[in-house]
Amino acid sequence: MQLCIDTSSRYGGVALSDTDGVVVEARLWHSTANHTTQLMPSVAELLASRKLSAAELSGVAVALGPGPFSALRVGVSAAKGLAMAAGYPIIGIDTLALEARAHLTPDGIVSAWLDAGRNEVAAAWFRGSGERVREDEIGSPDALLDDEPAPPDGVLIYCGEAANSRRDAIENAEASGQASHPAAVAPWTPAGRLWALAELAAERLRDGDADDLATLQPYYLRMPTIGAPKRRDTVRQGRSAAASTQN
Structure with missing residues (x-):
C-alpha cells in the first residue's frame, strides 16, 4: 500500500x-x-x-x-x-497536473486552475499526453481567458478547484465571444x-522514479509575501524589551 x-x-x-x-x-x-x-x-x-x-x-x-x-x-x-x-x-x-489528469483528451487542451490568492489564479495547460503546452502562470481570470492557447482540433477544457468556482465567468466569456475556441468547464470534486x-x-x-528526499520541496509558483508581525507578537516583544530594560 x-x-x-x-x-x-x-x-x-x-x-x-x-x-x-x-x-x-x-x-x-x-x-x-x-x-x-x-x-x-x-x-x-x-x-x-x-x-x-x-x-x-x-x-x-x-x-x-x-x-x-x-x-x-x-x-x-x-x-x-x-x-x-x-x-x-x-x-x-x-x-495542477493532478487536477488535469482525469480530463486529458487526444485532441483538446486542458487548462487547470488553482486559487493563488489576491483574486488571481495559478494555471497550467496540458496536451492529451500530459505534456505542458507552455510555462505555468499566475494572473487574473480575465487575463488568462484572453490568452488561452487554442487547441488545434478540439475543445479547451477548464478544470480544477478555481475553474469550478469561476464556472459562470468562464462560460460567459465563451458566450460573449471573449474565448476564440470551444470551451467547457469540467466538474470538480475534492x-x-x-x-x-x-x-x-x-x-x-x-518505474523506480522516486524523488530525492533531501531536495523535494513544495511547488509555490509564487513565493509567499512575509508580512509584518501580528499584534500579539509585537506586544509580547515589547513587554520582553521593557522587562530587559528594567533589569
Missing part, C-alpha cells in the same frame, strides 16, 4: 492505494487553517482501519502545489517525515486530486 497526501487547498485528504494506483480507502476534510489538526490524525485513522503500521507502507506520495504556503508545508513535511522514518520512497507531483495522485505515483514507483 502507498499513502497519498494532499493539502493543496482548503480541501485536504489522505488515501491508501494499491500497487496499481487504485484507492482502497480515503479520508477527506475541509480546513479553515492549514491542515495541522486534521492530517496526522486522519493518517492514523486510515492506517488503523486497515490494520497497518506506517512501516508497512511501500511508499508515500504528496501533492506539491501550488497552494497556500503553510498548507503545503504541512503536507510535504509530513510525507518527508514518514518516508525518512521508514526508509521507503517518496513521490511528489504538482497539483477527491479527484487524491485519485490522480494515487495513479501517477503508482506509475512512477513501478
Whole structure:
C-alpha cells in the first residue's frame, strides 16, 4: 500500500492505494487553517482501519502545489517525515497536473486552475499526453481567458478547484465571444486530486522514479509575501524589551 497526501487547498485528504494506483480507502476534510489538526490524525485513522503500521507502507506520495504556503508545508513535511522514518520512497507531483489528469483528451487542451490568492489564479495547460503546452502562470481570470492557447482540433477544457468556482465567468466569456475556441468547464470534486495522485505515483514507483528526499520541496509558483508581525507578537516583544530594560 502507498499513502497519498494532499493539502493543496482548503480541501485536504489522505488515501491508501494499491500497487496499481487504485484507492482502497480515503479520508477527506475541509480546513479553515492549514491542515495541522486534521492530517496526522486522519493518517492514523486510515492506517488503523486497515490494520497497518506506517512501516508497512511501500511508499508515500504528496501533492506539491501550488497552494497556500503553510498548507503545503504541512503536507510535504509530513510525507518527508514518514518516508525518512521508514526508509521507503517518496513521490511528489504538482497539483495542477493532478487536477488535469482525469480530463486529458487526444485532441483538446486542458487548462487547470488553482486559487493563488489576491483574486488571481495559478494555471497550467496540458496536451492529451500530459505534456505542458507552455510555462505555468499566475494572473487574473480575465487575463488568462484572453490568452488561452487554442487547441488545434478540439475543445479547451477548464478544470480544477478555481475553474469550478469561476464556472459562470468562464462560460460567459465563451458566450460573449471573449474565448476564440470551444470551451467547457469540467466538474470538480475534492477527491479527484487524491485519485490522480494515487495513479501517477503508482506509475512512477513501478518505474523506480522516486524523488530525492533531501531536495523535494513544495511547488509555490509564487513565493509567499512575509508580512509584518501580528499584534500579539509585537506586544509580547515589547513587554520582553521593557522587562530587559528594567533589569
